[in-house]
Amino acid sequence: MKLLRIILLLINFIIGLGALAGGYACLIDPVTPPLGATTEMLQGGSPFSTFLIPGIVLFGLFGVGNLLCSIFLLKQYNYLGYVAGLLGGSMIVWIVVQVLIIKTVVFLHVLFFAIGATQGLIGLALLYKDGLFPWNLIKDRRS
Numbered sequence: 545m546k547l548l549r550i551i552l553l554l555i556n557f558i559i560g561l562g563a564l565a566g567g568y569a570c571l572i573d574p575v576t577p578p579l580g581a582t583t584e585m586l587q588g589g590s591p592f593s594t595f596l597i598p599g600i601v602l603f604g605l606f607g608v609g610n611l612l613c614s615i616f617l618l619k620q621y622n623y624l625g626y627v628a629g630l631l632g633g634s635m636i637v638w639i640v641v642q643v644l645i646i647k648t649v650v651f652l653h654v655l656f657f658a659i660g661a662t663q664g665l666i667g668l669a670l671l672y673k674d675g676l677f678p679w680n681l682i683k684d685r686r687s
Contacts (some may be wrong), residue, residue: 570599
């Protein structure tokens with residue numbers, strides 16, 4: 545379980561810092577962020593005309609959220625598994641929606657989808673170990 549916590553800590557730091565940087569870039573210039581993306585990508589299927597709202601989500605949910613998850617991990621917060629699972633599931637949804645909007649798949653989509661799945665599965669493993677996995681709670685009530 546210690547190895548899973550180390551992997552989760554690395555995921556949280558890498559995703560958190562990257563999302564803070566990417567989100568900040570979208571916030572300071574939502575029309576032409578310095579990330580190589582253009583607003584033309586948003587034409588056709590996106591509800592957004594600029595990268596402002598995606599930048600806020602990237603900065604807040606994935607940047608701040610993953611760094612908070614790191615703090616929870618270091619402080620051994622009891623419900624860490626729920627936070628990690630929520631962030632992992634959110635990453636998967638984020639990537640799927642992004643692919644649907646821009647109508648293309650690149651290696652980074654696959655990579656971050658896998659990272660989100662890993663983060664979510666580690667969250668489930670931590671919940672199961674701590675007896676907080678929903679199935680454990682149902683089983684305990686029946687006994």
